Amino acid sequence: MKNSIYNIFIPAGEDEFVCFNSLSGSSALVDGEVRKMIEDPGEATAGPGDEIRGRMMKLGILVGDTVDERKIFDYKFSLDRYSAKISSFIIYPTYGCNLACPYCYETGLKLPKKRMDEATVEKTIEFIRHTTVSNNSRMIILGFFGGEPLLETETCRTIAEEIFEWAKERSIEYYGTLTTNGTLIDDKTVLDLFPYISSLQVTLDGAEDFHNSKRFYSGGRGTYQDIMTNVGRLKDWDGHISFRVHIFSDLNDVKVLLEDLKRRGFDKNPKFHIYFALAAPSDACLHFIDDEEMVRGSEKASVLLPGARRLAAACGFSTEITDDTISGEYLHSCCGYIKKGVYMIDPHGDIYMCPVFTGDKQYSIGSVHAGSFDERTPFYYKILTKSPLTVAECRDCEYLPLCGGGCPMERYMRDSVPGSVYCGLNKELIGKKIEEHFSRKISARGDD
Structure with a gap:
């Protein structure tokens, strides 16, 4: 042995x-x-x-x-990457947005304010139907992203209603998601679109004053109060509500925000969750930063994110942070996007593998307007078939089954840089989550 x-x-x-x-x-x-x-x-x-x-x-x-444990890992890794029991489609009905957030990743891409036309809407619906059947999937996840998707509420409703009814007729499970800045949720949107939405995500950048300095309308007015009013319209809605809270430098502002959310009664909603993330540079994934900066970001995240989760738990909030990372069911390809069965469709009908790269045509893997819905570019196969076992630093790393070798797009971009390996952020954060998990278990044992 x-x-x-x-x-x-x-x-x-x-x-x-x-x-x-x-x-x-x-x-x-x-x-x-x-x-x-x-x-x-x-x-x-x-x-x-x-x-x-x-x-x-x-x-x-x-x-x-x-x-040979590498073979066992390779088998499980491949099962996850190439199976498509669930087909996920993230739709970008527009690249336009009514906000002017300075760190938005789309700013770096300089995307035109394109909206999805009727022909592309029809082709998108056809693509979703065909691909779900081709993948032999028993569940569809249909998400709307942007840009600000609620600038094109009718497009979202048309696609969602068509796919919802089509899936229902075939006993295919349907789950709809909406990622929005929260400023355009009105009574009509709730009535027309939300019957097809199961989960809502809205971003906050902290308590009101700081949030308004980062997330504001093109005219400069802050959005915090509008978001709170609009999300408040959903008190009778049966779906999940998640606030993605960006952390910039310390936890003082997070504490003020949590107190305000508690005062507004969000802690009483069992379907309300908070997800914490560090605010990242707009082009962090498009132009990877040096390893030293990655380490600094990792160290910052390893302190701030666990601290924020502890503050939220103390205020009675769920943070959606489960123990999946250490459950034995978490093993996957690191990224939930880079796998068979996950597709981003932009307003032009171009298909992508990753939301951060959506809109940059060199990373497109196909189009809903192509002669065949199954046609993919060579780039698709190059990314999808790359195994972390071919990377010397990953092959025998004890964290490999948890991180899957890191971001496949990052590996692709770093291939041209000799000796460049991206690892720090994943390894540090996963290590902290493991330590947190077992620390809680040991503490609970001591309390018994």
């Missing part, structure tokens, strides 16, 4: 450790003696007995001498 290459040890007290196996999702609380046996089972002749070794084998913490 041998030590799994995917074991992670987390200190848990004096001479105590949690051994977490990222491939199996299993964990065990061990002392220093057992840890030594795990790390070198062939040398352990005294101390932990065969019974403990047997338990570690069942958990995948120890494996047989002939087991």
Whole structure:
């Protein structure tokens, strides 16, 4: 037998450790003696007995001498990347927006304020139907993004209603999402579109004053109060509401925001959630930044994000942060977009793999106006078939089953830079989440 290459040890007290196996999702609380046996089972002749070794084998913490864990990872990785039980479509009905946020990623792309015309709407509906059947999917996730999608509410409603009814006739599960700045939600929108929406996401940049300095109308007026009024219209709506809260420098503003949301009664809604993220440069994914800056961002995130989640929990809010990262079911290709069955469709009808690159034609993988809906560009296959096992720094990394080798687009862009490997942000944040998870479990054990 041998030590799994995917074991992670987390200190848990004096001479105590949690051994977490990222491939199996299993964990065990061990002392220093057992840890030594795990790390070198062939040398352990005294101390932990065969019974403990047997338990570690069942958990995948120890494996047989002939087991190739890279092959197991490759199999699971491929299953996730190439299966399409769910077909997801993110529709950009327009690149236009009624706000002038200075950090918007679309600013860097200089996209024209294009809106989806009727012919493209029809082709988009046809593409969704054909692709769902071709993928043999039993569920459709239909999302609206932008730009500001509610500038084209009628386009959203037309597509959503058609796909909702089509899926219902075929017993295909339907789930609709809307990502909006929240300023255009009125009673008519709630009546016409929201019957086809299951989940809403709105972005906040902090408490009112700071938010209004970052997210404002083209004329300069802040949006905070309008967002609160409009989201308040949804008190009787049965869907999920999520605020994506950007953190810029510290948690003081987050605390003020949470207190205001609590005062407004959002903590009483069991379907309300908060998702925290660092505010990123508008072109961070299009022009990757140097490793030193990535490390600085990683260190900042590893402190601020857990702190924000703790503040939210103390105020009674759900942060949508589950233990998926360490559940054993989380293993995937790192990115939920770069896989078969996920498509971004822009106002021109061009198809993309990643929302950050949507609109930059060099990264397009096809078009709803093409002769065949199944036609893909060479770029699609180059990205989709790239395995992290071909990257020396990833192959035997204990975090690989959790991060999947990082962003595939980032790897593609860095291929031309010798010695350039993007890892820090994922590894740091995942490590922090694992530590948080087991710290909570150990604390709960002590309270019993």
